[in-house]
Amino acid sequence: MDGRQQPTKRSTKKQRQPEDPIVTANPHRRTHASHEKHASSSSSKKQSLIQGLLLSILFFFLSSYIVTDTWLWGYNGKYKNWRRWVPRKQLVFTQQELAQYDGTDVKKPIYLAIRGEVFDVTQGRPYYSRGGNYGFFSGRDASRAYTTGCFQTHLTHDLRGLSPAQIADVDGWADFYRNHPKYYKVGTVILEPIDPLSPHPEDCNKPIAQKPASQ
Template sequence: MSDTNCDPTAVPHEPPEKPINGEANAEHVKNFDVDPSTGRKVPHKKANEAYLVHQRWLEKKARIEKRKQYERENRPLPKELQGVEEPDFSPLANFLFSMVFAAFVSMVIFLLAGLFIQGDLLWGYRGKWTNWHRYVPKRPMVEFTPEELKKFDGSNPDLPVLLSISGSVFDVSKGVLYYGPGGPYHMFAGRDASRAYVTGCFETHLTHDVRGLSPEQVEALERWYKFYADHNTYYKVGSLKVPPLDPNTPIPEPCHEAVNQKP
């Protein structure tokens, strides 16, 4: 007789726990997925997930179509079709999604064609719709006085370059080479010189006084305003508050050598 059998305090050796058959099978099943299209088991791995999701969607769609056919024919539904879920999206939602997707694909093709043919995604377009300021929340518009606007003539590099036309103030900092100190159109910065835009008198007509302009000049001034309003880099930041003009003040005389050029 062995010592173990003789020792009343000895603990009999117990065999290791064996997994319950159900748990083992469950663990085994977790390693496989069922392909709805064939009913076969496939290894459970990430590479198969997208395919399986698509196959389950196709299977669901087929069941729904079959159920609709039974309902159109007024036939009783078999058990496997009872309680079938409704489609994920309505026909209208599917149509809208298709339209949006088609528009997106068309836009991508258009941009890529521009890149390969023109060398530019936008086919050379540089208009108002390329100005990102149009797509961000607008800051509150600021009302400037003539004295305040003078500070933004480009002399201070820490401040933006602003100008006013027809009472609207635009940030033209991207054109600092033209409107900043030493630039050919620095005379327009920090003030409203609406009259000079259409008369070409860049020395004596640097004023907002547009009295006496001809209809053609008024139309030209509107085009200048549109130039800044629709620019691809300039943008509106506020308005200019000027004192009312004294009607007894004489209208500025035309200059002898008007300059017809674009600021």
């Protein structure tokens, strides 16, 4: 050895550099950020969809009013009555209970029955209250009178003796109330049984027997 200090051997190992913060970022944090971005995008799409739907509904009603002067393109059926959309328990009446809703008490609704079904006709109070043109139908099941037009002796649910055509006519009136835009069904009435041996209701138009002229 010549006594000279040997040069220090330089390490060929690459010095460790600071880690890239992007590479070492918490993967859970990246996933959370991705989820937030996706949720924001989904929320924006839902909001746009709702806005589009509301505008379509508004356009539907405005177009209907401009073209037909009505909000529902001239529709005037039963579903126009908002009460049909409200869930309600159907009531069961006795004939005596139903009679309390004949329009006499202005604080109570007006009910009538046909074919055992009870309908609220309060919206037609001028017609169905006592003294109205159809007041005799209120508070009872007068199914027979709907087809015979006999409002003196046929205000009853007794349909005996009617023809098939007359029965169909009564059913047609029942459909009238079922599909009316203002009237709606509230329940049923328990009808008293008819004695099959009892005479049929007398026809209003039946000629009245005249007393023979005195001789």
